[in-house]
Amino acid sequence: MKTGTLKQILLITDGCSNQGEDPIAMAALAQEEGITVNVIGVMENDVIDEKGMKEIEGIAMSGGGVSQIVYAQSLSQTVQMVTKKAMTQTLQGVVNRELKQILGDSAAIEELPPEKRGEVLEVVDELGETVDLDVLILVDTSASMKQKLPTVKEALLDLSLSLNARMGNNQFSLFVFPGKKKEVEKLLDWTPKLESLTSVFSKLQVGGITPTGPAISEAIQYFHKKRSLRGLLSRDDEQYFEESL
Numbered sequence: 001m002k003t004g005t006l007k008q009i010l011l012i013t014d015g016c017s018n019q020g021e022d023p024i025a026m027a028a029l030a031q032e033e034g035i036t037v038n039v040i041g042v043m044e045n046d047v048i049d050e051k052g053m054k055e056i057e058g059i060a061m062s063g064g065g066v067s068q069i070v071y072a073q074s075l076s077q078t079v080q081m082v083t084k085k086a087m088t089q090t091l092q093g094v095v096n097r098e099l100k101q102i103l104g105d106s107a108a109i110e111e112l113p114p115e116k117r118g119e120v121l122e123v124v125d126e127l128g129e130t131v132d133l134d135v136l137i138l139v140d141t142s143a144s145m146k147q148k149l150p151t152v153k154e155a156l157l158d159l160s161l162s163l164n165a166r167m168g169n170n171q172f173s174l175f176v177f178p179g180k181k182k183e184v185e186k187l188l189d190w191t192p193k194l195e196s197l198t199s200v201f202s203k204l205q206v207g208g209i210t211p212t213g214p215a216i217s218e219a220i221q222y223f224h225k226k227r228s229l230r231g232l233l234s235r236d237d238e239q240y241f242e243e244s245l
Contacts, residue, residue, distance in 0.1 A: 005132040006090055007035040009219045010083060011059065012152055013140035013212060014042045016052045020183060021213030023055065027063035030220050037063020037216065038086045040078055042148050043071050059212075064090075072148050075155040080162045083135065084128070091124045091131065132169045134190070134226070135159075136219045141176045142210040153201040160194035173222065174200075177215035178207040184218040190226065 009030060017023050027037040041048050041056040048056070048069055060067030066086045070078040096108050099120075109120050139145075139152055156174075163170045171190045174197065179185025187200045 005134055006087055007223055008065070008083065008086055008133065008135045009035055009037045009063070009138060009216060010079070010135055011037065011039045011138045011140075011212070011216070012042060012079075012155075013039065013056070013138075013210070014048065014052075014145055014148065015140070015142065015210060016049075016055055017210050017212030019209045019211040019214070021217055023212040023216055024058040024062045026213045026216035026220070027059045027065075030216060031062060031064040033220055033223065035063075035220065035223055036065040036086050036090055038065035038082050039063075039067045040075070040082055041067070041069040042075060042145070042152070043069060044148060055212075059216075063216075072151045075148075075151050076158040079155045079159045083159060083163065087128050087131070087133065088124060091127045094127075095120060095124055129166050130168045132171075133163065133166075134171045134223070135163075135173075136222060137172060137174045138212075138215045138219055139174065139176045140210060140212070141178065141204055141206050143206050143208050146206045149201060149204060149206075153197055156194050156197055164193065175215060175218060175222075176204060177211050178209050180205055183209075183211040183214045186222070 030037050037059055039056045039060045041052065053069065056067050056069065066082045066089065068078050068082050092109060099108065099112075109117055109124075112120060137156060139149075141149070145152075156172075160170075160172065170192055172188070172192070172194050173186070173190045174188040174194070175184055175186050177184045188194070188196060
């Protein structure tokens with residue numbers, strides 16, 4: 001079964017967007033492009049207001065992903081849980097599509113007899129260990145996130161360690177919003193390890209605005225660039241191969 005590379009946006013924020021495009025519409029666009037959008041809302045001692053809660057849930061629902069509200073001290077385990085849960089959800093969707101092609105429109109994992117369902121879920125678990133995964137992380141660096149950023153850094157380092165224990169290849173990239181000079185700023189290009197976060201996080205400046213929609217839009221474009229580059233490299237490889245014959 002060909003699953004390709006699973007593509008996820010992981011959005012870490014603590015409040016409502018207040019600049020640029022509607023983040024829920026941007027998340028729907030990402031989902032159309034085959035990119036799952038997961039959202040973690042970070043609280044400290046305060047609570048996220050109802051508007052913020054609705055936006056977090058709306059972004060994840062439109063993006064076909066998972067949302068979770070969490071206290072900062074529980075962030076590490078939540079980041080790992082949300083990423084893996086979204087991976088399983090996406091893989092179950094892939095398997096369901098395969099089942100429909102084989103068994104007809106009414107087929108779904110939930111409708112299989114218990115022993116068959118168990119076998120299919122084992123396949124999903126195995127794919128979760130072996131599938132390639134691209135995670136583009138968007139971190140809200142608006143003023144209210146200032147005290148939470150050290151916790152975010154530790155959570156992302158833990159995520160890198162946890163996912164790199166899998167057999168599949170992982171690639172991470174990191175953007176923050178707002179950036180120093182732009183609404184959205186790239187901090188890390190695609191990398192299999194997030195250790196370099198330690199140096200970049202100490203230099204982060206927090207700002208007043210929360211351009212969540214533009215951040216998701218930028219993430220979609222960045223996935224496009226990666227796909228175009230991969231296509232370009234594979235074409236060049238083919239050309240080289242033909243010239244070598």
